[in-house]
Amino acid sequence: MARFRCFLFLATLWCLFGVYHAGGGGGGGEADPLYKDCVDQCEKTGCVGDRCFQHCKFSSDGKPIDGPWYMHEPLYLRWKQWDCRTDCHYHCMQAREEERMKLGDKPVKYHGKWPFRRIYGIQEPVAVALSALNLAMQFHGWVSFFILVYYKLPLRPDKKTYYEYTGLWHIYGILSMNSWFWSAIFHSRDVELTEKLDYSSAVALLGFSLLLSILRTFNVRDGTARFMVAAPLIAFVTTHVLYLNFYKLDYDLHLKVCLTIAVSHLLVWAIWAGISNHPARWKLWFLVLGGGLSMLLEIYDFPPYMGYVDSHALWHATSIPVTYLWWSFIRDDAEFRTSSLHKKLEEWGLKYWGLFIDLLKGE
Ligand SMILES: [Zn+2]
Numbered sequence: 001m002a003r004f005r006c007f008l009f010l011a012t013l014w015c016l017f018g019v020y021h022a023g024g025g026g027g028g029g030e031a032d033p034l035y036k037d038c039v040d041q042c043e044k045t046g047c048v049g050d051r052c053f054q055h056c057k058f059s060s061d062g063k064p065i066d067g068p069w070y071m072h073e074p075l076y077l078r079w080k081q082w083d084c085r086t087d088c089h090y091h092c093m094q095a096r097e098e099e100r101m102k103l104g105d106k107p108v109k110y111h112g113k114w115p116f117r118r119i120y121g122i123q124e125p126v127a128v129a130l131s132a133l134n135l136a137m138q139f140h141g142w143v144s145f146f147i148l149v150y151y152k153l154p155l156r157p158d159k160k161t162y163y164e165y166t167g168l169w170h171i172y173g174i175l176s177m178n179s180w181f182w183s184a185i186f187h188s189r190d191v192e193l194t195e196k197l198d199y200s201s202a203v204a205l206l207g208f209s210l211l212l213s214i215l216r217t218f219n220v221r222d223g224t225a226r227f228m229v230a231a232p233l234i235a236f237v238t239t240h241v242l243y244l245n246f247y248k249l250d251y252d253l254h255l256k257v258c259l260t261i262a263v264s265h266l267l268v269w270a271i272w273a274g275i276s277n278h279p280a281r282w283k284l285w286f287l288v289l290g291g292g293l294s295m296l297l298e299i300y301d302f303p304p305y306m307g308y309v310d311s312h313a314l315w316h317a318t319s320i321p322v323t324y325l326w327w328s329f330i331r332d333d334a335e336f337r338t339s340s341l342h343k344k345l346e347e348w349g350l351k352y353w354g355l356f357i358d359l360l361k362g363e
Pocket of ligand 1: 127185187312316
């Protein structure tokens with residue numbers, strides 16, 4: 001076991017090392033002169049090869065040629081120009097990639113993103129489907145936890161649960177579902193707003209997961225103590241979210257922040273699983289291992305296979321079983337804590353009841 005733990009620790013360190021050297025990934029395809037020419041031509045003519053797009057029909061003074069008056073509004077015009085640009089980027093990228101493939105070249109990133117093929121206008125259909133599945137899994141896990149703690153396990157006389165982390169896991173469930181929702185939106189339409197929402201919800205979820213892991217493993221039950229642990233973490237995550245939203249949407253920095261939090265989170269659980277004698281600690285081992293492996297997919301990103309499945313989509317796929325196991329561990333933990341607290345209370349009750357009887361007997 002000790003050797004396994006050592007291996008895990010080294011693997012995590014190696015992950016972290018990899019993170020700080022990831023990113024960049026060579027020159028982007030957007031610098032390719034053939035691609036640049038194609039985009040310039042497309043924005044003028046609205047065509048790539050013999051394919052022309054509705055969004056790019058402008059007259060010489062920049063006004064759209066067709067459409068009713070309300071479509072002549074400046075806001076709509078800007079939208080249309082913007083749509084024209086994304087269409088041009090997409091079709092030039094596809095045309096360029098086809099030519100490159102014929103020459104036996106490997107795919108390159110354009111504007112920091114791999115060349116994906118759209119389905120019904122959805123930019124990364126596989127990632128969207130997997131995000132939706134993850135959302136469904138989170139919902140299922142959260143509902144099963146809810147039913148367990150409120151309907152299957154005994155409640156306190158004030159109708160609260162014996163399990164002291166119920167509220168925190170509820171917040172975790174809500175943050176997870178929020179994060180998968182925005183992930184699905186972002187992968188279907190990648191614009192600045194959806195990107196910001198996806199990154200912000202992801203880092204909020206990760207920050208909260210780390211906080212929860214510290215509170216649970218150190219058994220912090222007092223409100224003030226919980227706040228003392230939460231304050232610096234909340235401050236850090238808020239700063240990062242503000243930086244991304246109002247200063248610079250820096251993906252590399254975001255990835256480093258996310259992976260640092262994720263690695264710390266897994267380390268906390270791993271160390272605890274090693275020293276505690278929790279009955280479900282073996283699940284934590286699998287979670288740490290699964291989490292570590294899925295992180296590798298996020299670090300060493302490879303281009304989409306057939307234009308659809310890239311490493312990020314696979315990372316979304318691995319998080320489905322991981323989510324299932326997480327909620328299973330959470331349910332086990334709720335059951336374990338509740339039964340031990342309940343037993344303790346019953347023992348106390350019996351002890352005092354015994355003393356009371358003894359008193360009555362006058363002994
Ligand atoms: Zn994603």
